[in-house]
Amino acid sequence: MAERFDVVVVGAGPAGSAAALVAARSGLSVLLLERGPFPGAKNMFGGVVYCRILDTLVPNWWTEAPVQRWVTRRQTMVLADGQALTVDFRNQNWGSEPYNGATAYRAEFDAWLASKAEEAGATLVCSTTATGLLTSESGRVHGVRTDRPDGEVEASVVIACDGVNSFLAKEAGLYPNWSADHYTVGVKEVLALPSAAIEERCGLGGDEGMDIEILGGTGGVPGGGFFYTNRDTVAVGVVLSVAGLRDSGRRPEEIIADLKAHPAIAPLVRGGELVEFTAHTIPEAGLAGMPRTVGDGILVAGDAAHLCLAAGIWLEGVNFAIGSGAFAAETAVEAIRAGDTSARGLAGYRRRMANSFVLADHKKLRHAPHLILGERAQTRYPRLICQLAEQVFTITNPDPKLGVRRWARRAMRDSGVRLHELAKDAWTGWRSFG
Amino acid sequence: MNPGSDIGFEDRMATVEFRVADRPHITVDREVCRSCTTKACVHVCPAGLFVPTADGGILFNYEQCFECGTCYMVCNEAGAITWSYPEGGQGVVMRRS
Amino acid sequence: MTEASPFVAAALKHVAVRARVDPLTGEESPETWGASDADLAALEWALRLGERWSMPVLAITVGPSPAETVLGTAAAAGASHLVRVEMAGDAPSRSVATALAAALAAYPGGPVVVCCGDASPDRGSGSVPAFLAHELGATGALGLVGIEPGERGVLAATRRLDRGRRERLRVTALAGAPAVLSVEAAGVRLRRAALPAVLAARDAPVEVIPGPASRSEPEARVRTVRRGPYRPRAKVLPAPAAADPRARIRALAGGRAERRTPQALALDPEQAADHLLAYLRETGYLS
Numbered sequence A: 001m002a003e004r005f006d007v008v009v010v011g012a013g014p015a016g017s018a019a020a021l022v023a024a025r026s027g028l029s030v031l032l033l034e035r036g037p038f039p040g041a042k043n044m045f046g047g048v049v050y051c052r053i054l055d056t057l058v059p060n061w062w063t064e065a066p067v068q069r070w071v072t073r074r075q076t077m078v079l080a081d082g083q084a085l086t087v088d089f090r091n092q093n094w095g096s097e098p099y100n101g102a103t104a105y106r107a108e109f110d111a112w113l114a115s116k117a118e119e120a121g122a123t124l125v126c127s128t129t130a131t132g133l134l135t136s137e138s139g140r141v142h143g144v145r146t147d148r149p150d151g152e153v154e155a156s157v158v159i160a161c162d163g164v165n166s167f168l169a170k171e172a173g174l175y176p177n178w179s180a181d182h183y184t185v186g187v188k189e190v191l192a193l194p195s196a197a198i199e200e201r202c203g204l205g206g207d208e209g210m211d212i213e214i215l216g217g218t219g220g221v222p223g224g225g226f227f228y229t230n231r232d233t234v235a236v237g238v239v240l241s242v243a244g245l246r247d248s249g250r251r252p253e254e255i256i257a258d259l260k261a262h263p264a265i266a267p268l269v270r271g272g273e274l275v276e277f278t279a280h281t282i283p284e285a286g287l288a289g290m291p292r293t294v295g296d297g298i299l300v301a302g303d304a305a306h307l308c309l310a311a312g313i314w315l316e317g318v319n320f321a322i323g324s325g326a327f328a329a330e331t332a333v334e335a336i337r338a339g340d341t342s343a344r345g346l347a348g349y350r351r352r353m354a355n356s357f358v359l360a361d362h363k364k365l366r367h368a369p370h371l372i373l374g375e376r377a378q379t380r381y382p383r384l385i386c387q388l389a390e391q392v393f394t395i396t397n398p399d400p401k402l403g404v405r406r407w408a409r410r411a412m413r414d415s416g417v418r419l420h421e422l423a424k425d426a427w428t429g430w431r432s433f434g
Numbered sequence B: 001m002n003p004g005s006d007i008g009f010e011d012r013m014a015t016v017e018f019r020v021a022d023r024p025h026i027t028v029d030r031e032v033c034r035s036c037t038t039k040a041c042v043h044v045c046p047a048g049l050f051v052p053t054a055d056g057g058i059l060f061n062y063e064q065c066f067e068c069g070t071c072y073m074v075c076n077e078a079g080a081i082t083w084s085y086p087e088g089g090q091g092v093v094m095r096r097s
Numbered sequence C: 001m002t003e004a005s006p007f008v009a010a011a012l013k014h015v016a017v018r019a020r021v022d023p024l025t026g027e028e029s030p031e032t033w034g035a036s037d038a039d040l041a042a043l044e045w046a047l048r049l050g051e052r053w054s055m056p057v058l059a060i061t062v063g064p065s066p067a068e069t070v071l072g073t074a075a076a077a078g079a080s081h082l083v084r085v086e087m088a089g090d091a092p093s094r095s096v097a098t099a100l101a102a103a104l105a106a107y108p109g110g111p112v113v114v115c116c117g118d119a120s121p122d123r124g125s126g127s128v129p130a131f132l133a134h135e136l137g138a139t140g141a142l143g144l145v146g147i148e149p150g151e152r153g154v155l156a157a158t159r160r161l162d163r164g165r166r167e168r169l170r171v172t173a174l175a176g177a178p179a180v181l182s183v184e185a186a187g188v189r190l191r192r193a194a195l196p197a198v199l200a201a202r203d204a205p206v207e208v209i210p211g212p213a214s215r216s217e218p219e220a221r222v223r224t225v226r227r228g229p230y231r232p233r234a235k236v237l238p239a240p241a242a243a244d245p246r247a248r249i250r251a252l253a254g255g256r257a258e259r260r261t262p263q264a265l266a267l268d269p270e271q272a273a274d275h276l277l278a279y280l281r282e283t284g285y286l287s
């Protein structure tokens, strides 16, 4: 006899743990499956969790979540050869309750969130990979198969939170438009530095942190870079379009090495000793890459549902994962109570997401991935911006200053930017980010 | 050599914990690879697990894999890569990422 | 055990199986806790012996409560009895062995075979199995790489000796005259636990036995007083051939020998490779 639970959640990442927590709290029997030896073992990210979404799930989460540093300084940096223009925002309010974002290690954060689901009554089983769906002849999902002997589990609803490669959503036929072009790969180095050095280099107080999102600096491969501070390590890495990397012929660690050698980044990482090198893919196409998130007996949440917001100055996924996981669980609870777990019974999931940031942000930013990963935003605009800054700040005495209009025209010519393209992109950008 | 690539690739990979399963979770069909013109897997794989051989094939090691999926996404020939996750509990273990 | 049946035991240690070493200070910080591969192999052998001989398998660990995680692993894999002896995690081998022996000897039915890993990865000396055999008054077969169960209480074991030799042992054990086996992490891996067993193991009861009071530390007759740094062994060299003793000494000490000063060359890769090859040939490393 196969084991039976009301809900089986596959994947104890943020989406899965949030789903398991919500479902278990409603009194359902919940199995949370994780293929790693502990939750978080398989997961890496840049470094910042935005936990406002946790306020309702785990009140006062900040008193217990395993946090490295509270982000009080955010920079967006535009890099060109030997040049950098930085927007630097510091907000001391983010350094105290109720906080905004925090750097964290996934091995710690994911394990903590999963423990919250366990406290709520979910059964967490690690070291167990879900290898497929149990499906009836009509195509209705009624459980999962795992790689353990006697490993089948029956469930009224399966919530697939199995991350970016989601084999379960693919098996359920929910990814008809899958394309490698919808993905980026993140590669990062974690470098050990004394915490005092980190604080001094980044101008931070005791438990304050800094994050830098970097445009340009990836050697022409579409993507971007990042730099985050932990307690006694810093994370530096790149996010690269999979297709762009394929066509570039370059090695990821070489691109990181170049980024680390850039004069704007080098002083931050100097002397850091490599303590971990990791890679992970990211669903980066926004709405365009999204699968169907509801099937008969199955819901898809988090990265598995392509719900990661990666649009230049934002790199957020954990909050979307938690939000969508919680919505999926609420929907499952409602459907199980109503006795209809078909796609129709589960349709409320989509509505819940649409009424919240989970889909609204993606709708708003649906053109952003294309814009950000386009060739102009990747190489020509950083060059344009940096050149403009160079002209503004270079004193050319005895020649008089040209004035912004002529500087801009010259910078556009030198960086190969056409006015009508700029206008078009500006319009797309305004509609997206404005 | 690249400025800043101050550490050898093997030392780089040695910073990560890998629990090696008995069975490979990814297999590569060398015959299919022989006719591949891009060999994109070789340079994209962050773990550098694809090695071109002199006879135009590919040598693949599964032991130090991040399980990221980049290789199957860029693979040039249908059927060359069979990709799945390692047995539960095995494979990469990340700690500070 | 309801009716006291003789059992096979697996002694497992909860230990840091992977540690991060600070390259500057040499300080170690434990990262992954669990049972070592050798302990897991011991558990697998114990389960196989138990199956073959129709005996229950008891998993036992000595340590504080987090050590119970290794018992959970054992329960999921098929151990039916779980015992933890309460004791500090860093107790010396001798005390661990004494505590293990006392708990096992007192357990109803009595052990027939006790399987242990050969040496724990936290720089263990591998002495617990030997001490345990002594305390139990048991036969010891240590450092095994293979076990073949035979008739009830009989097994054949393979041990690796120096220089690639093997030794075959035949071990006979009974409740009351047990055997202690220590095994290397070789030949077997712990079986994969079935999902229902994993779920059931979460509620498997663990019997906690108080360890011997710490003051009754057995007086060791050999104690480490000081440990010096690692010194490689002396290498035996053939005596120089010269007839004159002074010439022999000079040859040994390297006096007046031709010595090249180190040189730094800036060459392109091909030239550099040629240069290295020439050097290796010249010095006899390549022929």
Ligand SMILES: Cc1cc2nc3c(=O)[nH]c(=O)nc-3n(C[C@H](O)[C@H](O)[C@H](O)COP(=O)(O)OP(=O)(O)OC[C@H]3O[C@@H](n4cnc5c(N)ncnc54)[C@H](O)[C@@H]3O)c2cc1C
Residues within 6 Å of the ligand: A010, A011, A012, A013, A014, A015, A016, A033, A034, A035, A036, A039, A040, A041, A042, A043, A044, A045, A046, A047, A048, A049, A050, A128, A129, A130, A131, A161, A162, A163, A164, A185, A186, A187, A188, A238, A239, A280, A281, A282, A301, A302, A303, A304, A307, A308, A315, A316, A317, A318, A319, A321, B085
């Ligand atoms: C380089 C990089 C930088 C990022 N930076 C940020 C950032 O700064 N801030 C931010 O908010 N987000 C960031 N993200 C995005 C964020 O990491 C993801 O959006 C988020 O982790 C998604 O959560 P999830 O629960 O959906 O999936 P995951 O976190 O991927 O969790 C999926 C879980 O499912 C398990 N699993 C998968 N398949 C199976 C199976 N078959 N059986 C059992 N278990 C399975 C996995 O082991 C894993 O634990 C970044 C991502 C990357 C790669």
Ligand code: SF4
Residues within 6 Å of the ligand: B028, B032, B033, B034, B036, B037, B038, B039, B040, B041, B042, B050, B058, B074, B075, B076, B077, B080, B081
């Ligand atoms: S890209 Fe695919 S087909 Fe080409 S060599 Fe690599 S694995 Fe083989």
Ligand code: SF4
Residues within 6 Å of the ligand: B026, B044, B045, B046, B047, B048, B049, B064, B065, B066, B067, B068, B069, B070, B071, B072
């Ligand atoms: S999954 Fe990632 S790390 Fe593993 S072989 Fe493929 S590209 Fe390399």
